[in-house]
Amino acid sequence: MSDAITSETGLDAASRTASGHSLAILLARALFLVAFLALWQLAVAFGYADPAFVSSPEGVARALLALAGTGDLYANLITTLIEIVLSFLLSVTLGIASALILDRSDWLNRILSPFLTAFNSMPRIALGPLFILWFGIGIASKVVLATSIGYFIMLLSTLGGLKNVDRDLLLMSRLFGASELRLFRDIRLPWALPGIFAGLRLTLIYCSAGAVIGEMIAAQSGLGVLVEAFSGRFDVASVMALMLVIAFVVMTLTALMDLAERHLLRWSKGSTNVPG
Template identity: 40%
Template sequence: MSATPLNAALPASTTRAAGTGRGASALRHLLFLIAFFGLWEWGSRAGWLDRTLFGQPSEIALYLWRGFFVRGDLWLELGYTLAGTFISFLLGSAAAIVLGLAFTQWPPLERALDPYLTVINAMPRFALAPLFLLWFGLGLPSKIAMGTSLSFFIVLANTVAGIRGVPQDFLTLSRSLGATPLQLFWKVTLPSAVPVIFSGLRLGLIFSMLGVVGAEIIAAEHGLGQTLAYLQSNFNMDGVMALLFLLAALGMVVVKGMARLERWLLRWQ
């Protein structure tokens, strides 16, 4: 009788320990950030750090406050960048997954297209930015084209690798139990390949954002990249550093969000 309460208490204690560990880790990160920005602020005020090269944390925070809550112009630029990122990610990922599935089902198709895809993938994508600008203009379509071109090949490679990495024992056992080819694909092959595919999707989303921001820096009407290029040309280092921190925070949110989505989709494992 006494064993049941003891066993029932073990998961709760484990959960409390995990929560305590996460809280301690968050506290350490917070203390590090306070010390880092505090020293940076002190160095800027004391003249040890040149503000024209490094900026000043208090002015960086003030720039973000004004941009979001006083002028409000950063909301528009952020919206353009996020729209280009997610549209290019969806287009590139959908095309890559469909083509990757086709490659694994019809290997002759892969052998026929592989030389051409290899040549296109070897091209430096940012060198193609002027072409995208000529073809699609200064607006959002050229940024979507750049982001799609970066995310497509990453997701494609991971899709093919994930499907082909399914253990043959699973497939053999499923066939011996009478699974049809369609059941084999949907119930064995695709679920087993999801972790590898999601690794490609996480990278694909990051590279979509990098492609969109990079294209905005080269030439654009709106977007964080265009604002970043403008601030740099005017030697506004506080604004430049503010947007760099904003982009870094966006990248972290994107990665964490994709990781949570992956855990939710794989909760059956």
């Protein structure tokens, strides 16, 4: 029994050094950001870069404040958020459900896989104008465009996660008398969870891109409409300010997902005795 006790102390030591590092890392990050912004600002100030093309940190900050002040931002932000959340939820539910069916049914998988690959090989962004023709310039066309990308990411990552389930775990469960439902709930799904979470993160990013790009093609409201309008006027600072807003939204949603992942996958995090 002493073997596990020694390895436990080793683990504690490892986690201590990890938390010791995190403050230094935060400082280094702040330093990196400050250095980047200073370099940018100075390059513009001393005439090495043209603010008409690259704006400046100060200009972006002003644009951000102006956007926040008019209230124009919020209505558009809400539209984009609704599109992202709807397409994300659709991608996740449809993607996971299809992966489960394809994983269980080999013949269906063999029939459908060339068609799925073909559709997934198309640049969906280029289909944007067609989606708008079919589903109108409202929210629906953007949700379809974003889902057409996110769905495949979710499908493929879940399928990948469900593959190579440990045969011994399945055999052990079957021999104890487990039903197919239990095999799914207690073995296959937890086994696929790391793959599913990797897919969730990518799906969120691509759904956000799909929604904004869809809005840029044709829409009544949304951050993409604003991006398109500012780009048309060569208002670089405002376009960059909008990019920051979108990045902030996606990062917030990702952080929520990380929280869920940390809870659900705590068995796989830092669980081995060997660091690295």
